[in-house]
Amino acid sequence: MDGSTGDLQGTWTLNGSSIKSFIIDHPVHEDRYLAHACTESPNAGVEYWGETTLDDAGQAIVTLPDYFEALTLKDGRAVAVNTRTDEIRNASATYPTDGTFRIHGAPGVRMTWIVAARTGPEVADPARGEYHVQEVPLTAAGIASIDLKPEQVAELLAEHESGVFTLVDARTGMDL
Structure with a gap:
């Protein structure tokens, strides 16, 4: 986006500070979820x-x-x-x-x-797999080029790809 401010339809907001939020399964109460936001750190x-x-x-x-x-x-x-x-x-x-x-x-x-x-146990337990960061273009083709897990996320993105990957300039309201 070349440093532009804009909104990515869905959960993410890109406003110069890359605010990120997500929901995970509650590690203790199976009937609940945790909503978290991210701060920047080299550690998970x-x-x-x-x-x-x-x-x-x-x-x-x-x-x-x-x-x-x-x-x-x-x-x-x-x-x-x-x-x-x-x-x-x-x-x-x-x-x-x-x-x-x-x-x-x-x-x-x-x-x-x-x-x-x-956080753990992913960080502490090699049996749970390794994590590799792979940068891809924020397009349907870019997302399709990686083996996205869990599969439900890949399916959700595929079903809604026309609206998920629309970037909007917050100043003008126009698609980027």
Whole structure:
């Protein structure tokens, strides 16, 4: 698109920042799905953000979603914490295990936190296959030239190819 802003009909929006969202099977509750959006990283992973206030002892226990352990690898997790004040205060966090971590700092301080973790089991289990990124033109012929899995995605794209691959210039409303 040469850096142009536009919309790809369907789930994706291309607006200069390549916002991506997707739905996956819930790793714990078979009757549910998870809707996720992507941030850019060289690692396949997830992030969870939040805020809490430290108690009178200067601690807070943060509980992550019930599926966190099932969705992520045990190694390579990271926690970052910051105070919500303009004062410089020391704070730290423990390593996330069993779906929780603890923040330590000054009593009563409001904290923000972010947890990043690599996902699995695809990353950790070679028996599940390898992933290779293959760039193809965003056309019906380009998509047809690859072995797209799962097959249902390939079938869905084939059924709706005339509308799925239409790029629209957001400024003019004209097809690109």
